[in-house]
Amino acid sequence: MSELDTAAAPAAPPIWKRYFWRNTASNYIRTITRLLLGLILFRLLFSGLSEAEFGFWSLLWSLFGYGVLLDFGFGFTAQKAVAEKSATGEWGELSRLLSTMLWTFVGLAAVLGLFFLAIGGLFLNAIEVPDVDYGMYRLAYLIFFAGLALTFPFGLFPEVLRGLQRIDIANWLNTGSVVLNFIGIALALYVGASFPVIVFVSVITTLLPNVGALFVAMRRLPEVSLSPRLFDWRVVKSQMGFSIAAYLITFSNLLMAKSDQAVLGFTLGVGVIAAYQAGYKVAEMLNLFTIQLQDALSPAAAHMNASGDSAGLRELLLKTSKLTFLITTPLYGLCAVYLEALIQLLTGLESIESDTVLVGQILLFAVFSSQLTNSCAKRILMMCGYEKKLLGLSLVDGLANLGISIALAFSFGMVGVALGTLIPTVLVGWLLVLPMALRYLDLGMLDYCKFILAAAAPVVLFVLCLAATVYWLPIPEEGGFIALAIRGGLSAGPAFIWILFKLRKLM
Incomplete structure (x- = not known):
């Protein structure tokens, strides 16, 4: 073991x-x-x-x-x-x-x-x-x-x-x-x-x-x-220091969530917001479904921190990060491969602009990266006395998001605004948030990655099933909910069944 x-x-x-x-x-x-x-x-x-x-x-x-x-x-x-x-x-x-x-x-x-x-x-x-x-x-x-x-x-x-x-x-x-x-x-x-x-x-x-x-x-x-x-x-x-930090983090996250539309409106005009939103919606849905896994982490971390249970905190981060990886990766893969059909399903549009699809792919990867680095680590750190450092990182992330989005909007249009979200999300998550959590819990990055990837067999199965489905059952031009559901079930169903039978071992 x-x-x-x-x-x-x-x-x-x-x-x-x-x-x-x-x-x-x-x-x-x-x-x-x-x-x-x-x-x-x-x-x-x-x-x-x-x-x-x-x-x-x-x-x-x-x-x-x-x-x-x-x-x-x-x-x-x-x-x-x-x-x-x-x-x-x-x-x-x-x-x-x-x-x-x-x-x-x-x-x-x-x-x-x-x-x-x-x-x-x-x-x-x-x-x-x-x-x-x-x-x-x-x-x-x-x-x-x-x-x-x-x-x-x-x-x-x-x-x-x-x-x-x-x-x-x-x-x-x-x-x-x-x-x-x-x-x-x-x-x-x-x-x-x-x-x-x-x-x-x-x-x-x-x-x-x-x-x-x-x-x-x-x-x-x-x-x-x-x-x-x-x-x-x-x-x-x-408790005021914690309350103020939690409030400011919530406020900064709310502003960050709304900043893309403001940047688009002031730099490129309101006419492009609808096209951007069409690409953004699938990433929003992916985030909505994946964050449900981590809802229980904050109170659990606070309970263990008050009890001085360092081993329990390490186990909490490792096992929930592993589960997040196993669940999020197939969902991200499905969204990325069938993105255009998903946008058509959500918006009712018959044809999708290439920039809208590219925006969707960029924001999907931003959500995927954030889930792997921020979702579990931030919730645990927040309850273990790191709220002020997390507030600083949230401000850095938000300001970088705003600055890069504005700078790139004039050169790359709405794709530049999406890159303004992706770049700080990836850099702050992988270089600052996750390493901070691993240092606090006395874990090495290599050991952490080995632990997560040791259970990656369902992800490998998903990749094989997805490749076979894309090759043998290409999605029809008209797309539609039933067509997507069938292909999603064939691609991810076997992997999720495997995960379901291994849940006791995983957790």
Whole structure:
């Protein structure tokens, strides 16, 4: 047995192993449910609402997406604190910390509610809602932002469940909410309900999983109290450095995700954004599916770090990195080989520009490289005291992305903007992030690569099956979902079946 493997199996597997597969499976079920029902609901809303109502709806929910910036990193801090304090049994300090966060959020929610109430008239006038329906839009506005204010403090409790490494419970609550949201809005549209009623249904079903998480989390933490009497800002101050770093990393990642469109708009004009987005979408989907594997790493790393379990942290990085490699490589290979057909499927375009395909290939490789270097390492380092160094790397990555994208946009068009994403992603990941994680865990790069590649037999099988499928069953010109599904199954199916039967050995 390799020195990198654990010497002897413990009597009971660690918490992260016990819940890893149910957490991961529930992640994928939640994601697929949201994607499928979201696509159907988009079509229903697009056809069931007026143009002005649909635009107002889209604007409100786009603003909701920026609500992640309003927690100031406290949500991630709560996840880390719950994982650490539950490992050490510091229930009194955890009670003070969660109580302070909760009642701080309640106060911020009240301020937010009053703020949006005060600017309601200015907001509605600024976006020029139709005068004849002004009262209807104002009511919808008030319902939406009242719901947003209520959702804000309750959003702490899914993070508590994550800290307890019960991500599966948070996922099932969220999945149930998505289904209820779909049923409620579909019924409201079917019976011809007014626009404010549709907004109300959407807001309530968004709030429900967070309320459910409150009750489930507190049942699992009977030693913890959330009394306002426990409010103690000094406890939060001890976590402030981590909170600020987590917040700034989230903020920089959000800006980086949106920067390509801004660079394209200001350098080449808005006309090229649609063509770029067509290539970007497949890479976005690959990233969405592969990141589900690492969702459980952060609380597991925090728990082990608090327990001083260095061997467990090494095992966590090695085995989850190996699994990420085995799952991501076939998915990346399929996307790269069938990229043009996938873009046609997602966009409905009959012909795809060569630059759009090249953008897609560049961004796909950027996602693939990031998964191999950043996805596991960053989550573990973040929970082990490296948040400030990771913040510095995020800023370097973001500034390099912006600078290179602008410089290359004038020479290479939208392909240059895609290269501006790829170059810093590869360099920062392979030269800085992964080596930092390996040094912290006292692992050598050569030993790390040997450990990952020792289980590469399913990847070799995938390459052989893909080559045979491409040669013997070339995809027809019209492409289509069924054609892609058949070829994807023939190419990757045998490899994934192999991985499925070897999961116990792999993990």
